[in-house]
Amino acid sequence: MAPDWHALHGSVKEHVGRSTRQRLGPMSAAQFQRFAVAVGDLNPRYFDPEAAREQGFPGVVAPPLYLTSVLGWQAGPAEDELRPDGAESEVMAGVPLEGVRLMGAGQEVELSHPVCDGTDVTLEVSVDDVELKHGGSGQFLILRLLRRYLDDRGTELMRCRETFIAR
């Protein structure tokens, strides 16, 4: 069934400017080390506490794109809980996007402070903008999210502007 694009655009638009917060809790070295191994980036700073301390960090440091690359912070969904397009429902921070196919279109990341083993992180997600477009293959939405990652003192560690296409 083709979605009612105008209605969908309207309901997503209501979320523009709103934000949701999720406490992710203390970062775990084992988790970001798995990420480092998966992308093949084996800098000793991520793995060896002594090497990290010699470089002035309190403990091992997460790879720079770790936080913004993690889409699901829960234990992981059962396969039948995935959206029909295969994406996870958690990703869109409560924005109503049932019945459309989501595709990541790009990211712009600004890195301010390193994330270390034990850094207590809170994620704030807001909808920056949504546009209804008419393309050759029909209508689609362009959705821009802002994800901000804060430590337990409220200092911004990094931010990510992320663009999705919903069709």
Add this chain to the structure above:
Amino acid sequence: MATRPKYDEVEVGAEIPAQTYPVQRLNLVMYAGASGDFNPIHWNERFAKAVGLPDVIAHGMYTMAEAGRLLTDWAGDPGAVVEYGVRFSAPVVVPDEEGATIQVGGKVEEKLGDGKVAVAITAKAGDATILTRARAVVQLA
């Protein structure tokens, strides 16, 4: 390890030595677990083909991280990248047997002062340009 580039010595137009990064299905499965992105288009051929893709494709952010390695390897410091943005222009198709290879290159576009340089990145898999508008700001010593 290569000598770290110094801001005063880097010239606009300087090429960053190109690198190739191989991608196997195993990387994608590991990445799915590490990122919590379990979309089956990244590990299930049947599902990928059913939604119109030629085969399993790499996660966009996986591709972004691989291209980012060019910068951190060049600068010699994972903390050197202060801004980094990409558009995903084509997927990296990862067939079961042969896998894929990501080719990444870069060029210094501008010296921004305070030791920062703007770098333009190119990333291809085979003939396909996989990232467009890929730019970063890198802090040099």
